[in-house]
Amino acid sequence: MAAPVTPGSEQIWLWIGTIGMALGLLYFLGRGWGVKDTKLKQFYAINIFVTTIAFSMYFAMATGFGLTEVELVDGTVLDIYWARYADWLFTTPLLLLDLALLANADRETIYTLIGLDVFMIATGLIGAFAQEAIWRIVWWGISTGALLVLLYVLVGTLSAAAANQSDAARSLTNTLKNLLIVLWLAYPVVWILGTEGTLGFIPLYTETAAFMVLDLTAKVGYGAYLLQNHDILKSVGGGA
Numbered sequence: 383m384a385a386p387v388t389p390g391s392e393q394i395w396l397w398i399g400t401i402g403m404a405l406g407l408l409y410f411l412g413r414g415w416g417v418k419d420t421k422l423k424q425f426y427a428i429n430i431f432v433t434t435i436a437f438s439m440y441f442a443m444a445t446g447f448g449l450t451e452v453e454l455v456d457g458t459v460l461d462i463y464w465a466r467y468a469d470w471l472f473t474t475p476l477l478l479l480d481l482a483l484l485a486n487a488d489r490e491t492i493y494t495l496i497g498l499d500v501f502m503i504a505t506g507l508i509g510a511f512a513q514e515a516i517w518r519i520v521w522w523g524i525s526t527g528a529l530l531v532l533l534y535v536l537v538g539t540l541s542a543a544a545a546n547q548s549d550a551a552r553s554l555t556n557t558l559k560n561l562l563i564v565l566w567l568a569y570p571v572v573w574i575l576g577t578e579g580t581l582g583f584i585p586l587y588t589e590t591a592a593f594m595v596l597d598l599t600a601k602v603g604y605g606a607y608l609l610q611n612h613d614i615l616k617s618v619g620g621g622a
């Protein structure tokens with residue numbers, strides 16, 4: 383086991399992320415508290431899970447537990463926040479589930495999306511720990527390929543579902559889909575330009591800030607926007 387590593391000046395962003403996720407969690411808990419409708423409840427439950435996981439992983443990173451060092455074959459030492467992958471491994475499938483349930487996607491499609499998503503995060507994690515720059519970039523390519531297939535399947539699923547959705551549900555689905563595509567595509571860009579990619583374009587300080595803004599928008603922003611629409615969420619999949 384590597385010696386403990388202390389976070390550098392990027393720690394400030396990790397604390398802001400921790401507080402932001404805690405506030406998001408409290409907001410979802412507060413709003414979801416008295417909800418009786420079972421469909422609506424499941425959306426609250428998903429977003430409460432997402433912010434709970436993210437809060438704990440941000441806390442782990444801010445306090446140094448979620449950080450380790452990876453030594454490359456050329457002797458370079460990288461600070462790697464492994465806790466990000468633990469967060470994403472569980473939260474990204476849940477965020478996809480929000481959209482899939484809204485579109486009333488079938489079980490096979492949901493499993494396909496989740497399978498691709500887990501593969502994407504797992505291969506990204508391998509990339510983050512690979513000891514040769516070239517293999518890091520190759521794993522990044524594999525993970526990004528999975529992301530592109532995932533987005534392709536998602537767009538196809540959502541457009542097929544559109545025919546059976548109310549106008550309001552379709553428009554909410556579209557807004558969330560566009561938000562998801564833009565945000566999720568930014569992750570591999572930050573990764574490859576940041577410390578993980580070893581190309582040295584973005585320092586760890588800036589990279590940490592960028593991931594924090596993306597994480598808060600993709601979790602709290604996206605969830606809060608979704609949960610503004612109680613009437614639509616109650617009527618998902620037909621019925622009242």
Ligand code: RET
Binds near residue numbers: 527570
């Ligand atoms: C990694 C590794 C490099 C290649 C790709 C990646 C994709 C990450 C994504 C993460 C999404 C996270 C979200 C978090 C919510 O808070 C793992 C960076 C493609 C898409 C939405």
